[in-house]
Amino acid sequence: MADILQNVMDHAVAVARKAGEVVREALSDDRKVMTKSSAVDLVTQTDQKVEKLIIQSVKEKFPQHRFIGEESVAAGEPSILTDDPTWIIDPIDGTTNFVHAFPFVAISIGFTINKRVEVGVVYSCLEDKMFTARRGGGAFCNGEPLQVSDQTDVHRSIIATEFGSNRDPEVVDKIFSSLRNILSLPVHGVRGAGTAAVNLSLVASGCVEAYYEMGMHVWDIAAGSLLVLEAGGIVMDVDGGDADLMSRRILAANNRSVALRLVEQIAPYRPDRDDVKKISGKWW
Numbered sequence: 670m671a672d673i674l675q676n677v678m679d680h681a682v683a684v685a686r687k688a689g690e691v692v693r694e695a696l697s698d699d700r701k702v703m704t705k706s707s708a709v710d711l712v713t714q715t716d717q718k719v720e721k722l723i724i725q726s727v728k729e730k731f732p733q734h735r736f737i738g739e740e741s742v743a744a745g746e747p748s749i750l751t752d753d754p755t756w757i758i759d760p761i762d763g764t765t766n767f768v769h770a771f772p773f774v775a776i777s778i779g780f781t782i783n784k785r786v787e788v789g790v791v792y793s794c795l796e797d798k799m800f801t802a803r804r805g806g807g808a809f810c811n812g813e814p815l816q817v818s819d820q821t822d823v824h825r826s827i828i829a830t831e832f833g834s835n836r837d838p839e840v841v842d843k844i845f846s847s848l849r850n851i852l853s854l855p856v857h858g859v860r861g862a863g864t865a866a867v868n869l870s871l872v873a874s875g876c877v878e879a880y881y882e883m884g885m886h887v888w889d890i891a892a893g894s895l896l897v898l899e900a901g902g903i904v905m906d907v908d909g910g911d912a913d914l915m916s917r918r919i920l921a922a923n924n925r926s927v928a929l930r931l932v933e934q935i936a937p938y939r940p941d942r943d944d945v946k947k948i949s950g951k952w953w
């Protein structure tokens with residue numbers, strides 16, 4: 670088992686680095702948006718190309734493994750997490766950043782067995798930072814160990830979050846209600862990198878105390894959530910319950926006391942789960 674996980678880690682790092690090269694090259698000449706002009710959840714050809722590259726390369730080495738990938742799911746593949754070894758891939762986390770050349774873009778690769786993340790790799794490719802974690806083995810950035818912040822006072826904290834891509838007025842109201850509550854606690858600041866994977870790596874690195882969001886997907890958070898846990902932090906639901914990878918809700922923090930102060934301030938809502946989709950009139 671340990672050997673398999675080491676092989677998975679090595680392969681994930683190698684393919685994330687290769688993917689990062691493709692993203693960096695595309696930044697100067699291939700950022701055209703494929704989505705219709707009014708859409709805010711953007712997709713580019715580079716997202717699709719990078720996901721293909723990652724999946725092909727993993728399939729050659731680990732033919733029995735399953736995949737959940739952002740672009741494959743968008744193309745109709747199921748997004749069901751089973752007990753089988755599964756690679757959970759976001760080829761470009763921060764596609765909107767990529768399109769605008771806003772400099773935080775990550776390749777996110779999580780690997781689960783029995784529905785639990787065992788390996789997490791987040792490559793913040795414009796910063797050239799390779800974040801890695803193995804369950805029970807610590808979290809690292811470019812080989813240096815990571816540790817969450819030791820701040821216990823939420824008033825001395827920076828909290829990361831995102832506005833997401835849902836423009837439903839009720840959801841926007843909830844987002845602003847949470848923000849207003851948190852800002853007026855008060856806290857030192859609120860930030861957002863535009864990518865869940867990078868936000869989670871910022872928690873793991875001790876640069877922000879917490880990150881919460883509702884509406885992102887499993888491929889945005891699978892790898893980063895292990896980084897936070899292995900750097901000594903905690904991951905839970907935004908209502909303080911157990912974390913659920915497929916729920917599209919996350920609160921990751923340096924410690925329980927900061928997390929629970931945030932739970933009191935967050936106005937929760939429930940996006941449709943990642944593993945419940947209506948296709949041709951049938952739920953699966």
Ligand SMILES: O=P(O)(O)O[C@H]1[C@H](O)[C@@H](O)[C@H](O)[C@@H](O)[C@@H]1O
Pocket residue numbers: 710711739759761762763764765831832833834863864865866882885889
């Ligand atoms: O760039 P993506 O892979 O689509 O992921 C983003 C998502 O689009 C955005 O809505 C969320 O707020 C971010 O946290 C995701 O990382």
Ligand SMILES: [Mg+2]
Pocket residue numbers: 739759761762763865888889
């Ligand atoms: Mg993403």
